[in-house]
Every structure is written in C-alpha cells, then in structure tokens.
Amino acid sequence: MRPAAMFALPLVLAMAGCGRLPGATAAAGTAPRPEEVMDFHALYSANCQACHGASGQNGPAMDLGNPEYQALVDDATLRKWISGGMPGTEMPAFAQSAGGMLTDAQIGAIIAGMRREWTKPNAFGGATPPPYAQDQAGDVTHGQQAYQARCASCHQGPSRQQVTSTAYLSLVSDQALRTIIIAGRPDIGQPDWRLQSGLASQPSAGNIGSPLSAQDVTDIVTYLGSLRNPAAVSAAPLPVSPRR
Amino acid sequence: MPGMKQTAKQVYDWFERRLQVEGPIKDAVLHKVPRNTASWWYVFGSAAFTLLMLQIVTGILLALVYVPSAAEAWNSLNVLNHQVPLGWFLRAVHGWGSNFMVAVVFIHMAQVFLFGAYKFPRELTWTVGVFLLLMTLGMAFTGQVLRFDQDAYWGLGIGVFILSRVPWMGGGLVHLLLGGPTIAGATLSRFFALHVFVIPGTLLVLVAMHVWMVLKLGINEWPMPGRLVRKSTYTAEYNKLAHEDGIPFVPGAFWKDLIFSGAVLAAVAVCAAVFGPSGPGGQPDPSITQTVPKPDFPFLWIYAVLSYLPPSMETPFILIAPILMIAGLLAVPFVAGEGEKSWHRRPVAVLALTSVAVAWAVFTHLATYTPWSPHMSAWSGDPLPVQYLRDATPLVRQGAVIFQAKQCRNCHSIGGLGGERGPALDAVATRMTLDQIRYKVVTGGGNMPAYGKNLSPPEIEALVSFLETLHPANEQPAIDAAQQATQSNAAPAPASGAGGP
Amino acid sequence: MSDQSDNPHKQSTGPDIETASRLASDREGPAIVSRRWLLLKAGIALNGLVGLALAVPIVRYLLAPVRKDDSYKSWISLGAADSFPVGETRLVSFKNPWTQPWDGETDNVAAYVRKEGASQFTVFAINCAHLGCPVRWFPQSQLFMCPCHGGVYYADGSRASGPPERGLFTYDYKIAGGQLQIDAGQMPSLSNTAKLVNIPTPGQNGSAKDGDCPCRG
Numbered sequence: 001m002r003p004a005a006m007f008a009l010p011l012v013l014a015m016a017g018c019g020r021l022p023g024a025t026a027a028a029g030t031a032p033r034p035e036e037v038m039d040f041h042a043l044y045s046a047n048c049q050a051c052h053g054a055s056g057q058n059g060p061a062m063d064l065g066n067p068e069y070q071a072l073v074d075d076a077t078l079r080k081w082i083s084g085g086m087p088g089t090e091m092p093a094f095a096q097s098a099g100g101m102l103t104d105a106q107i108g109a110i111i112a113g114m115r116r117e118w119t120k121p122n123a124f125g126g127a128t129p130p131p132y133a134q135d136q137a138g139d140v141t142h143g144q145q146a147y148q149a150r151c152a153s154c155h156q157g158p159s160r161q162q163v164t165s166t167a168y169l170s171l172v173s174d175q176a177l178r179t180i181i182i183a184g185r186p187d188i189g190q191p192d193w194r195l196q197s198g199l200a201s202q203p204s205a206g207n208i209g210s211p212l213s214a215q216d217v218t219d220i221v222t223y224l225g226s227l228r229n230p231a232a233v234s235a236a237p238l239p240v241s242p243r244r
Numbered sequence: 245m246p247g248m249k250q251t252a253k254q255v256y257d258w259f260e261r262r263l264q265v266e267g268p269i270k271d272a273v274l275h276k277v278p279r280n281t282a283s284w285w286y287v288f289g290s291a292a293f294t295l296l297m298l299q300i301v302t303g304i305l306l307a308l309v310y311v312p313s314a315a316e317a318w319n320s321l322n323v324l325n326h327q328v329p330l331g332w333f334l335r336a337v338h339g340w341g342s343n344f345m346v347a348v349v350f351i352h353m354a355q356v357f358l359f360g361a362y363k364f365p366r367e368l369t370w371t372v373g374v375f376l377l378l379m380t381l382g383m384a385f386t387g388q389v390l391r392f393d394q395d396a397y398w399g400l401g402i403g404v405f406i407l408s409r410v411p412w413m414g415g416g417l418v419h420l421l422l423g424g425p426t427i428a429g430a431t432l433s434r435f436f437a438l439h440v441f442v443i444p445g446t447l448l449v450l451v452a453m454h455v456w457m458v459l460k461l462g463i464n465e466w467p468m469p470g471r472l473v474r475k476s477t478y479t480a481e482y483n484k485l486a487h488e489d490g491i492p493f494v495p496g497a498f499w500k501d502l503i504f505s506g507a508v509l510a511a512v513a514v515c516a517a518v519f520g521p522s523g524p525g526g527q528p529d530p531s532i533t534q535t536v537p538k539p540d541f542p543f544l545w546i547y548a549v550l551s552y553l554p555p556s557m558e559t560p561f562i563l564i565a566p567i568l569m570i571a572g573l574l575a576v577p578f579v580a581g582e583g584e585k586s587w588h589r590r591p592v593a594v595l596a597l598t599s600v601a602v603a604w605a606v607f608t609h610l611a612t613y614t615p616w617s618p619h620m621s622a623w624s625g626d627p628l629p630v631q632y633l634r635d636a637t638p639l640v641r642q643g644a645v646i647f648q649a650k651q652c653r654n655c656h657s658i659g660g661l662g663g664e665r666g667p668a669l670d671a672v673a674t675r676m677t678l679d680q681i682r683y684k685v686v687t688g689g690g691n692m693p694a695y696g697k698n699l700s701p702p703e704i705e706a707l708v709s710f711l712e713t714l715h716p717a718n719e720q721p722a723i724d725a726a727q728q729a730t731q732s733n734a735a736p737a738p739a740s741g742a743g744g745p
Numbered sequence: 746m747s748d749q750s751d752n753p754h755k756q757s758t759g760p761d762i763e764t765a766s767r768l769a770s771d772r773e774g775p776a777i778v779s780r781r782w783l784l785l786k787a788g789i790a791l792n793g794l795v796g797l798a799l800a801v802p803i804v805r806y807l808l809a810p811v812r813k814d815d816s817y818k819s820w821i822s823l824g825a826a827d828s829f830p831v832g833e834t835r836l837v838s839f840k841n842p843w844t845q846p847w848d849g850e851t852d853n854v855a856a857y858v859r860k861e862g863a864s865q866f867t868v869f870a871i872n873c874a875h876l877g878c879p880v881r882w883f884p885q886s887q888l889f890m891c892p893c894h895g896g897v898y899y900a901d902g903s904r905a906s907g908p909p910e911r912g913l914f915t916y917d918y919k920i921a922g923g924q925l926q927i928d929a930g931q932m933p934s935l936s937n938t939a940k941l942v943n944i945p946t947p948g949q950n951g952s953a954k955d956g957d958c959p960c961r962g
Contacts, residue, residue, distance in 0.1 A: 023520030027325040027332035031393070031526040034534040046625045050648045058630040060644035090642075090649040092885050099835055099884050101534065168639040170702035171646070188633075315849025397851070398893070401877035401932070408934035415936035416811040423810045425817035425931040426854070429847040430810065529850035531838035533871065533879045536892040550876060551894035555910040558875070559935075616895040616907075620881055651886040665895050693897050693905035698887045 035096075035103045040113025043106055047094060056118055057187040061091070062180065064114055068192055069183040071123035072132050075111055082107050088173030129182050129193055130214035134174070138222025146216045147223055150195065169228035178221045181212070193217060272459050273498075276490030278482075280466040282497035285359070287504035288352035289458070293451065294505035295345040298512065299383070300444065302338040310390070312436035314429040314528070317392040321524045336516030342384055344512050346542045349380045354597055357576070360585030361464035363473045367577035369457040372450050374573045379447045384542045386439035392432060393525035398537030400427050400435075402550075409559045427530070462486055463497075467585035474582060536620060544611035545604050551616040615664035618654040622662040629659035636713065643710025646703050650695065658714070666692060673714050673721035680722075682708045817843045818930035823868070826925040829860040834869075834882050834900065842930045854929065856916065857882055857889075859900065866925060869902050870914035870933040877934065880913070889913065 037043060049059065056065025063069065083095035083104070094100035095107060102110075155163050162168065184192030194211040212220070260266050309328055311320040324331035353373065356362060362370035385403075389396045400422075407421055408414040423430030465485050491497070526535060539547050553561050580593075587594050619626070628644055636644070647653065655665035662668075672681065685704060688694030699707065715721050723731070819842045829835055835858050844852040857869040869889075871879045878893035888905060889898040896907035903912040914933040919926050 021333075021517045021520075023336050023517045024332055026520030027336070030322050030326070031524065033527060033529070034532060046621050048624065049627050050622070050624045050653065051645055053630075054627045058633065059627060060633055060636075060641045060648065090645045090885070092649060099833055099882075163638050165637075165639050167702040167705040168637075168642055170700070171642045171706055313847045313849070314851050315847045318849075398878050401872065402893070404932060405872075405875070405877040405934050408936035414934075415814060418932070418934060418936055419810040419812060420808070422932070425812075425814070425843050426841055426851070427932065428841070428851045429845045429849070431851075527850055529853050530871070530879065531853035531855040533836065533855060533881050535879060537878055547893075551908060553908060555904075555908055558908060558910055617892055618890045618895060618897070620890065620892055623883075623885075649885050651883050651888065651890070654883075654890060688905070691895075691906040693886075693888055693899065695886070 034101070035106065038106065038109045040109055040117070043102070043110050044113060047102065048110070051090075053187070056114070062176070063185050063187045065118045066183055066186055067118060067120035067123040068129070068186075069179070070114060070119045072129060072179065072183050074132070075115075077132065078111050078114070079107055082110065086173060086176065089176050090171065127194065127211070130212070130217045132179065132182070134178060134218055134221070136215065136218055138218040138225075140219070140223050140226045142215075143219030143221070143223025143226075146212070147220050150212060150216065151220065163224065164227055166227060166229055169224055174221050174225050177224055178217060181217050181220060273494045274492045275459065275462075276486045277463050277493050277497055278465040278485045279489050279491050279496075281463045282491060282500065283466065284500055284504070285355055286463065286497065287501050288348055288355055290501035291505045291508045292345060292348045292352055293455070294509065295341055295348060295512075296447070296451065298341045298509060299338065299345060302334055302341060303440070303444075305334050306338055307440065312390070312432060314392070314432045317390065317432055318524055318528055321391065321393075325521060325524075332521050333516055335521035336519070337512055338387075339522045340512045340515040340519070342387055343541055344508060344515075346380055346384055348508065349377055353377060354601070356464075357593065357597060358587050359464055359467050360473070360580075360587075360590065360593075362577040362581075363583070363585060364475050364478055364577075364581045365461055366457070366464065367581055369454060369461065370577045371574055372454045372457070374570070376447065376450050376454060377573075378570070379443055379450065381542060382443050383439065383447070384540060386435050386443065388540045388543075389432070389435040390439055391522070391524050392528050393523050394528060394532065394535040395523070395525050395537050395539070397427055397528040397530060398535065399539050399543075400431065401537075402539075406562050409562055463493075464585075467587070469584070469586040469588045471585070472583055473585060534620070536617070538611075538614075541608075545607035548607035548611040548614075551614075613664070617663070618651075618665055619663040620654065622653040622657075623648050623651040626653055626658075626661035632658065632714070637709075639706050640710045640713055643706035643708070646699070646707045647710055650699065650703075650707070652707075655692075669711065669714055671715050671719070673712050674716070674719050675722060677722045677724045677727070678708060678712055679724065681711050685711075814931050818928050820919070820921075820926045821929050822921075822924040822926050823856070823858060824925060825923055826860075826864065826866075826920050827923065829858055829866070829925070831860050831862065834859040834884065836882065839929070855879070856927065856929075858925065859902075864920055866918050867902060868916040868918050868925075868927050870916060872914060872933050873909060874904075874911045874913055874935070875907070875909040877932075 037046075045054070048064070049055075051059050051061040052064045053059025053061075057063050081091055082102075083093060083100075084098050085091050085093035092100065094102045096103055151163075180190065182193045184190050306324070309320060309324050309331065311317055321335070324335055326332075356370065356373070385399075389400055404418050404421065404427070407417045410417055419425065421431075422428070423434045462482055465482060471481075522540070526532060538544075550558075550562070584590055628648070633641060633644060647658075652669075653662040655663040657664055657668045658670055660668075676684070682704065684692065685699070685707060686694065686696035688696075695704075712721055821839050821842055823837045823839060836855060837858050838853050838855045841848070841852040841854050855871045857871065859867045859869065861867065873880050873891040873893065873896045875891065875894055875896045878891050880889040880891045880896070880898065882889050887900040889900075889902075891897070891907065891909075894908050896909040897905040898909070898913050899905050901912075902915065904910075916927040916929055918928075
C-alpha cells in the first residue's frame with residue numbers, strides 16, 4: 001500500500017505534530033442531557049427567541065431586551081411567568097413541574113442571563129415608574145378619558161395600532177398591558193409611561209408629553225380590560241367549501 | 245552478502261517444504277486475465293476487500309477500549325473520543341471506513357450488473373455477492389447500534405417496530421432481537437456478538453468463497469456488443485480469450501487495484517481527520533424526549549421511504565418489499581444468465597440501474613433534511629423575520645405569537661426557518677383568501693391536524709389576520725369573487741392584475 | 746536441515762500416499778472396505794445424535810428471551826393519582842420492572858399521563874405507533890408530534906396526520922392506595938396487532954379502545 005503510505009504519512013506526521021485536526025475538534029464535546037444545558041444563549045435561542053425575538057428584540061411578544069423591562073420586573077415574577085406561564089396570554093409554562101421541559105435551575109440560568117445581558121444601570125434615568133403590579137383599584141371612566149387624551153392620538157385610525165380591538169384584548173392580560181404601558185417597547189416605537197421616546201415620528205402627538213401617573217396607568221388598563229370580551233369575538237362562520 | 249542471501253533462501257525453502265503454498269499462490273497471481281480487464285472499472289471488488297481488512301483491524305483496536313455494556317458503552321466511546329490519544333481518530337477511521345465500504349460495495353455491485361458479470365458461469369459469485377452486500381449492511385446497522393447513543397436506541401426501536409409487524413411471530417422475533425422485552429443490556433450484548441463474531445465470521449467465509457470463484461472462473465471479460473454468452477460455448481471462448489490475448493494478473497491488472505485501494509484508504513484517513521468521528525450523540529436514555537433520531541448514511545433512504553408510504557401501505561410494504569428486493573437481486577443471474585453482456589444492448593438493465601440509483605439518491609438527499617418531520621423546537625427557537633412584523637397591528641403581532649406558540653412553525657416555515665411538513669407560509673395570503681385560511685386552520689385536512697378545538701375564536705382571528713399579512717409588498721392578498729365584486733363596485737378596478745385568475 | 750536436498754516445488758507426499766492406499770484396498774477385498782464404510786456411517790450417526798442432543802439445549806438457550814408478554818409485565822406506580830392535574834397531559838418516567846444491573850440508563854421508560862377526571866386517566870406509551878420514535882407532547886396546540894416521520898396525534902391519542910396507521914398505544918392502569926399504577930415492562934409495539942387497523946377519523950377518539958394495545962398482552 002505504498003500510495004496509501006504516501007498520502008497517510010504526512011497526515012500522521014501532522015497529527016503527531018499539532019494534534020489539532022478538524023476532526024479532533026468535531027469529537028471534542030460530549031452531548032449533554034437536555035436538562036444539563038445551562039448556557040443562557042443556548043437556552044434562550046431554543047426556548048424564547050421565537051416569540052421574544054433574537055437578543056430580546058423585534059419579536060412579536062414582549063421585548064425582554066428592553067432595559068426598562070428588566071428593571072421593572074423582579075426575579076420572582078420572571079420565574080413565576082416562565083415556570084407556570086402567564087395567565088391570559090400565550091406565554092406557556094416552561095417548568096417541568098408545570099408540564100414544560102425546563103428545570104428550575106435552567107429557568108434560573110435564563111433569568112440570570114437576561115439580567116447579565118440586558119440590564120442597564122439607571123434604566124429609568126432617575127425617574128420612578130409606576131409599580132409593576134397593580135396596587136390600587138382602577139376607574140373605567142377616568143381610564144377612558146385618559147386613553148382618549150394620552151393614547152388615542154397614536155392608537156387610532158382604521159387599521160394601525162388598534163389596541164381596543166376586542167380580539168386583541170382577549171389575548172393579552174391586564175398585567176401584560178400594564179407592563180407594556182410602563183416599560184414601553186423601544187424596538188417598535190412604543191414609548192414608556194413617560195410618553196416621550198419614540199414619538200418623534202408621530203406629528204399628531206400633541207398633548208401627551210408628560211408622564212402617566214400610576215393611577216393613569218391603572219385606569220387605562222382597567223378601561224381596556226373592560227372592553228375585553230372574548231365571547232363577543234364570535235367564531236366567524238365558516239364558508240361551506242372555500243376550497244378552490 | 246551472498247551468505248545472507250543463501251541463508252534466507254534456506255529458511256524460505258524450509259517453510260515452503262512444509263507449507264507448500266508457493267504453487268497455488270503462483271497460479272493465482274500469474275493466472276492470465278483477458279487484456280482489457282486490466283481496467284480502472286475492475287478495481288472496486290479489491291477496494292471493498294481492502295476496506296474490510298481496514299474495518300477488521302480498526303474494529304479490533306476499538307474493541308481494546310470499548311465496553312459492550314448498556315451502562316458503560318456510551319461512556320467508553322466518550323473516553324475514546326476525549327481521553328485515549330487519537331482514540332477519536334480510530335473511531336473516525338472505523339466509521340468512515342464503514343461508509344466507504346458500503347459505498348464501494350454498492351458501486352462494485354452496480355459495475356458487475358452493468359458489465360453482465362453475473363451471467364454464466366458466475367451466477368453463484370453474484371449470489372454470494374448479494375449476501376455479502378446484506379452482511380455489509382448488517383455490519384453497518386449493528387455498528388450503529390454499538391455506538392449506543394439516542395440515534396442507536398431509537399434506530400433499534402424502528403427495527404423493533406418493523407419486526408413487530410410480522411404476523412404471528414412478531415412478538416417472539418422482537419424478544420429474540422432484543423434479548424428481552426425492551427432495548428436494554430441484553431440487547432447491546434447480542435448486537436456486540438453479532439457485530440464482532442457472527443457477521444464478520446460469515447462475511448469472511450463468504451468473501452473466501454467469492455474470491456475463490458473469481459480465481460477459478462476467471463475475471464469477467466470486457467463486454468462486447470454481439471458477443472453472446474452461451475452455456476455450451478462460453479468456457480471455451482473465455483479460455484481462448486484469456487490465454488491468447490491475456491496478461492498475467494500480476495502485475496498487469498493488479499497495480500490498478502493497489503493504487504485504487506491505496507487511494508480509498510487515503511480518502512478514509514482524510515475524511516476521518518477532517519470530519520472526525522460520528523457521535524456518540526446523546527445518552528441512550530429513552531426517557532429523554534428531546535431527541536430527533538436519525539439513522540446512519542446507509543439507511544437514510546429507508547428512513548425516507550418509510551415516511552412517504554401512505555398508512556395503509558406501511559405493513560404490507562415493510563413486510564413484502566425487502567423480500568422482493570432480495571429475491572429480485574438473487575434472481576438476476578437465473579433470469580438473465582445468458583445472452584448479451586454489453587450495456588449497449590441491455591437497455592432494460594441500464595434503465596433499471598439508473599432508476600434505482602436516482603431513486604436512492606433522491607431519497608437519501610431528502611432524508612438529509614427530512615421535510616416530513618416537524619421541527620420540534622421551531623415554535624420556540626426560530627424567530628420571525630423582523631420585516632414581517634414591521635408596522636404590524638397589535639392584533640397581527642398577537643397572531644404571530646399564536647402562530648409560534650401553537651406550534652404552527654413546527655410544520656410551516658417562514659423566512660426559511662421552521663418545519664417543511666406543510667407549505668412555507670411566506671406568501672400564503674397570495675394563495676388563499678382569508679376565508680380559505682380560516683377554514684384550513686379550523687378543519688385541517690390533508691396532512692394538517694384540525695385546530696378548531698384548540699384555538700379560541702380570538703386566537704383564530706388573530707392568527708388569520710397575521711397570516712393575511714404574509715404576502716410580498718408588491719402583491720395583493722388573494723380575494724374571492726364576492727370580495728372582488730364588492731371592491732369593483734366601490735371603486736373602479738385599479739389594474740388588471742389585482743384580481744388574479 | 747536435511748530437507749535441503751528435496752525439491753520443495755514438487756508435491757511429493759500426496760501421490761505416494763494415494764497410491765499406497767489404493768494398493769491396500771486392492772489387497773483387503775470388498776468385505777473389509779464395506780465394513781469401513783459402515784463404521785464411517787456409524788460415526789456420522791453418532792455425531793448426528795450427539796449434535797441433536799446438544800442442539801436442544803442450545804436452541805432453548807437461544808429462545809430464552811421469547812416469552813409471553815405478560816411474563817415481562819408488572820404493575821408500576823407512577824405516583825399519587827392526585828398529583829396529576831385534571832385536564833393536563835404530563836410526562837412521567839419510571840424504571841422498567843424487567844431489568845438487569847448493567848442496563849444503565851436504558852431501564853428508564855417514559856410515558857404520558859392524561860388525567861381526564863378525578864380517577865379517569867389515559868396513560869400513553871411514548872412510542873409513536875408508526876415506528877416507535879419518542880413522540881413529544883405540546884400542550885399549547887394539544888398535539889403529540891413525532892420527530893422521525895412526522896406522525897401527529899390529538900390529545901386523546903387518536904391519529905391526526907402522518908404515516909401512523911393508528912393512535913398512540915396506551916397502558917392499562919389502576920388506582921391502588923391512591924397511587925396511579927400501570928401494567929408495564931414491555932416495549933410497546935405492533936406485535937399483537939400486526940395487521941391493518943382502521944384509521945380513526947381525525948378528531949374522533951376512535952383508537953384508544955380495549956384490545957388495541959399490545960401493552961395489554
């Protein structure tokens with residue numbers, strides 16, 4: 001097998017020399033058990049980013065990469081939503097104890113990773129946001145007035161930004177509404193409760209330049225919640241045979 | 245120097261006086277073969293033999309470390325990969341050697357078929373060759389089991405489910421295959437015995453028969469159109485060809501065998517060094533559900549075929565097709581044992597070989613990306629393209645959440661990510677009207693489950709309104725005749741293209 | 746090295762012996778020769794008999810794993826029946842009752858427990874009814890999906906789409922002392938129903954019927 005030797009010899013020498021052939025690298029890792037994966041990026045990209053967006057932005061669901069969101073929500077609350085799901089929304093339960101696939105340690109790794117990656121010091125610029133959890137009773141009438149005065153200039157028009165759509169409200173919880181009003185969604189131009197950032201492109205944004213009070217936030221959420229009526233979203237009648 | 249030479253000769257003669265192998269070896273080595281069989285087309289058989297030797301040597305070397313116990317096999321492979329110096333390379337050579345051996349055996353068979361070499365008097369050589377092919381595949385499968393990772397475990401599970409379909413004896417056969425009621429310790433032990441003793445032993449005996457017959461019957465002459473094989477005259481014709489226009493096998497033809505075998509070995513070594521060993525994948529723990537089992541390369545085509553069979557065909561096909569295939573291969577020399585050897589005059593043979601090769605390639609290719617399988621983590625892992633949600637209304641955005649959270653993405657890709665079981669939905673709104681989308685979501689149909697029970701009316705509304713936004717910017721969503729009528733009443737038709745056919 | 750003088754290329758011994766034996770048989774006459782053939786036959790018969798006597802235990806040894814399904818199965822507890830939430834499907838794992846010390850991780854078995862009422866359960870085998878791959882439960886869409894060939898099942902185990910001919914396999918269960926127990930120990934497969942079965946209409950619970958399940962032996 002002279003030809004083989006001719007080919008193989010330099011190869012063998014190369015191996016003895018550096019020992020770092022591509023194949024050796026390919027064989028380097030040991031496949032971990034799914035519950036042993038503790039790397040934040042691996043966990044986030046496998047379990048979260050489809051809805052919350054790559055690097056916590058531009059997903060259809062809440063932008064976890066928003067530093068204000070990270071500052072607003074405490075660890076216990078994050079753990080509660082991730083473990084057991086968020087009632088009234090599509091956020092599913094991920095903990096094994098609730099029928100999901102993740103261990104408590106993995107959920108801890110996700111929370112720690114989000115804090116590490118996306119927390120910024122002084123996220124609110126010295127301001128104090130309304131509390132994350134609703135702490136007082138809401139008033140529908142005042143909420144409607146506040147909505148008209150502070151929100152409607154953007155959230156109007158025939159199709160765009162219709163947050164009063166019954167179908168939409170049936171799919172988000174009060175807490176989800178409250179969170180997005182307070183923390184905003186900078187990735188899609190939704191301002192935080194101070195109603196400042198992201199409004200430059202809205203010429204009609206007149207009387208909205210001052211922050212919402214905690215009471216305003218509660219009342220607006222209560223007003224929107226009062227519009228929520230899943231039963232009113234009737235299943236659209238199915239055509240007999242719409243097939244082509 | 246002359247003294248040493250003299251001594252060497254004496255030692256040689258001492259052994260030869262007792263062994264008496266020089267004569268047979270000289271006969272074999274110097275026997276005359278038809279001149280034009282000293283061809284690069286005739287090198288695959290010897291290459292397969294070389295690979296078999298490589299597999300035996302590397303297999304023995306791996307057995308020095310490998311532990312054939314269900315509890316330890318996986319660990320010992322990781323030790324080979326990480327701790328034994330160049331253990332990964334030995335594993336890689338054995339694994340790539342296996343791939344190459346299967347490939348070379350198939351090529352050898354195709355060449356033999358194309359050259360009509362199975363015809364009289366070489367029918368039995370072909371028959372033994374068919375069993376050699378089965379043994380080679382058996383080695384590949386049992387070798388995959390010895391890797392004893394999740395792919396091995398569930399690959400074996402597929403074997404169990406195939407066997408279990410055998411009427412009457414299915415259950416007993418499964419117990420016999422597994423050595424018990426489940427895939428466990430006894431299973432690995434018996435597959436070790438199969439892979440290391442039973443199949444290689446049989447393989448070596450069959451190889452000896454195969455080579456013996458090649459030597460005794462002579463290598464197949466180069467087929468010439470019009471030179472027909474007749475049982476009454478063939479032997480005389482062949483001997484005439486070999487003796488009058490023949491050359492000694494060594495070195496006339498053998499140097500090409502040597503060079504090709506060397507090149508194949510070098511290719512195995514390069515593949516092993518560059519691509520490394522295969523696995524082991526995840527632990528063979530059947531309670532781990534986050535796994536996507538896949539067979540090794542030689543069995544990908546079977547994996548693909550099994551996914552395309554309609555349910556009513558599964559059992560009959562699985563039970564009957566292998567028998568027909570093997571019977572068909574075995575029957576070849578007995579159906580066409582005489583006549584033309586040249587591919588120029590055997591259109592059916594050429595067509596059959598081409599069809600099989602194309603079908604094999606297509607199925608193997610499909611199995612590399614399994615478009616029939618849901619992508620299990622697409623719903624939680626594949627982000628939506630950012631531009632699809634730019635300017636989306638809250639309801640549409642919520643529909644996108646539902647699209648992800650209800651696992652639609654597992655079967656439908658968007659932006660090139662996601663499952664391929666169902667159609668990609670990037671431009672679904674141009675194909676289906678709102679009503680059609682809603683109907684399909686609720687009632688399912690074809691291969692799609694019905695989601696009507698699992699989605700609330702608001703969820704359906706949100707989902708459908710999201711899907712309705714999936715169309716290219718320059719193409720309008722599809723509408724039906726009623727909507728078209730409404731639109732054209734409201735405003736004059738803007739352009740001819742808007743309505744579509 | 747007294748052999749030096751011999752010509753090593755000449756096969757000298759073979760023909761000599763052959764000639765000698767022919768001469769011997771010529772001398773010995775037909776009666777003696779036929780006696781030797783008889784003895785040869787007796788030798789073959791003896792080996793055949795002993796071979797048969799050995800073959801019986803060998804075959805029995807080989808077939809030792811082949812048993813009735815029931816002999817491999819026993820009742821296994823999956824935990825308190827109350828610990829499963831009503832209306833949900835949960836993944837559980839248990840140790841196979843038929844096990845050897847060297848089974849390692851392979852003696853883990855997983856199953857899906859669906860609790861339909863206070864004491865109403867369906868316990869699904871994890872194995873796809875097509876070719877046995879592990880199906881995964883998705884509570885959001887209420888579907889089981891198989892990663893191998895795309896079999897999909899509804900929450901009640903009936904076939905939704907893909908190549909399976911039938912719904913998921915189920916285990917027999919009972920509640921003893923507040924514990925949910927299943928009759929397990931055998932890898933579920935089609936071995937008891939190796940025949941065509943009716944494919945239930947999608948959306949209807951037409952598959953998880955008694956007698957449909959090989960786990961029931």
